[in-house]
Amino acid sequence: MKHEEELQNQIEQGLRTHDSDDALAYQRVFNSVKKEPDFHVSLPFADRIVALIEKKEERKDFGWIAAGIFLTVIALIVALAMTKVNWSTGAFTFISEYYGLFLFGIVFILLLQWIDKKLVRKQLNLH
Amino acid sequence: MIDDKALVSQVLSGDRQAFRLLIKQNERLVGHMIARLIDRHEDREELCQDVFLKVYEKLGEFTFQSKLSTWIATIAYRHGINHLRKRKILISDLPEDESKIERFIAIDDASETLANQQLDDMVLELIEKLPPQYKAILTLYHVQEMSYPEIVEITGLPEGTVKNYLFRARQLLKEKVKQYLGKEEVL
Numbered sequence: 001m002k003h004e005e006e007l008q009n010q011i012e013q014g015l016r017t018h019d020s021d022d023a024l025a026y027q028r029v030f031n032s033v034k035k036e037p038d039f040h041v042s043l044p045f046a047d048r049i050v051a052l053i054e055k056k057e058e059r060k061d062f063g064w065i066a067a068g069i070f071l072t073v074i075a076l077i078v079a080l081a082m083t084k085v086n087w088s089t090g091a092f093t094f095i096s097e098y099y100g101l102f103l104f105g106i107v108f109i110l111l112l113q114w115i116d117k118k119l120v121r122k123q124l125n126l127h
Numbered sequence: 128m129i130d131d132k133a134l135v136s137q138v139l140s141g142d143r144q145a146f147r148l149l150i151k152q153n154e155r156l157v158g159h160m161i162a163r164l165i166d167r168h169e170d171r172e173e174l175c176q177d178v179f180l181k182v183y184e185k186l187g188e189f190t191f192q193s194k195l196s197t198w199i200a201t202i203a204y205r206h207g208i209n210h211l212r213k214r215k216i217l218i219s220d221l222p223e224d225e226s227k228i229e230r231f232i233a234i235d236d237a238s239e240t241l242a243n244q245q246l247d248d249m250v251l252e253l254i255e256k257l258p259p260q261y262k263a264i265l266t267l268y269h270v271q272e273m274s275y276p277e278i279v280e281i282t283g284l285p286e287g288t289v290k291n292y293l294f295r296a297r298q299l300l301k302e303k304v305k306q307y308l309g310k311e312e313v314l
Contacts, residue, residue, distance in 0.1 A: 004298055025305035029297055032250035033269040036155075039162035046150040049179050050143050055297055 131195040138186055149195075156196055158201045158268055158298055163262040164207035166255065167292055174210060178203045193280055200271070201281045239241055248303070253303050254296075260284070261296040268293055 010016035011026045042048075094103060129137075129148065137145035154175070161174045181202050189198055254262055260282065267273045267281060278289050 005294060008294060008297055021305055022301065023310070025266070025301045025308060026297070028304050029250060029300045030161045030269075032253065033265055033297070033300070035247060035251060036270055037159050037162040037251075037266070039158050039168075039171055039201055041154050041158050041172055045154060045172075045175070046147040049176055049183075050147060051152060052176070052180065053146075054143075099277055 132191065135186060135189060135191075135195065146183060153196055154179075156200055159266050160200060160203040160263060161207050163254070163266045164204070165206045165210065167286070170210070174206060175203075178206050181206065184188045193277070194234070197273070197277050197280055200273075200277075205279050205283075207263070208259065212250070214254070230278060250300060250304060250306060253300055257296055257299070261292050264289055264292050265296050 004022075006024060007016070007026060011023060011030055016023055129145075134145055134149055138149060157175050157178050158171075161171050165171050165174060182199055183201070189195065206257070254265060257265070263282065263311070264278060267278045273281075275289060277285055279286050282289065284292070296309075
């Protein structure tokens with residue numbers, strides 16, 4: 001055991017040449033074990049992982065949005081139930097006078113969100 | 128070359144390009160570790176992918192107590208070992224009994240089927256037949272040129288065990304090579 005250990009150390013440090021069968025065999029082993037295993041990941045490996053991460057995060061974002069909408073609806077129902085609100089459309093009649101403006105506002109906000117998601121965030125990730 | 132702290136901070140801030148760089152810098156290390164632990168070629172790439180997804184998920188917990196590559200190698204090693212456990216593959220130490228060692232490295236198989244191959248190839252095939260922990264330690268020490276403390280951190284084994292596994296793996300390989308060379312001389 002001690003002899004074997006010493007032999008391994010000497011061969012590893014290049015202090016001994018193959019002057020015996022054991023030394024020669026160890027020399028061959030040390031030469032071979034340095035060789036890399038024959039395996040390489042495919043070329044677009046990094047891109048594939050990043051795509052998987054993006055997909056996962058998109059799903060997470062969608063989950064948060066869905067949860068937000070659900071909770072908002074629940075909060076609205078609870079608020080209406082607790083305040084026993086009397087429905088009157090009178091307060092909202094002014095909207096019909098600014099119908100175009102309200103529609104433009106909604107479309108504009110959605111457009112900004114889309115630009116942010118598709119262009120701005122993508123650019124940030126490229127740099 | 129960008130240092131570990133800057134790279135990690137860029138990845139954590141959402142920079143995908145930085146994560147691509149992190150993968151490129153460490154894919155060989157992870158690939159070697161998984162390839163040595165896992166025999167099934169079809170499982171290897173998927174496991175490497177899982178390792179990097181885990182790295183991304185856990186990167187915020189990395190405390191810079193070690194090199195980033197050591198931390199990534201630890202994840203790769205544990206992921207590989209867990210995969211083997213799930214498939215109920217023996218990962219324990221080689222039995223002391225000499226007759227049982229023969230189960231791992233069959234002399235006759237090696238000499239008959241590999242007689243015409245290069246010795247390097249033969250040794251690499253014999254390495255494949257060693258227990259996973261022996262293979263992992265051989266790779267970390269000889270291919271990745273890692274120090275004992277780094278290997279201890281990655282494998283979670285005591286330093287004495289790491290040294291012992293390395294010694295025994297090399298000794299087992301030497302015995303087979305010696306026999307092979309002996310037979311070659313007779314021929």
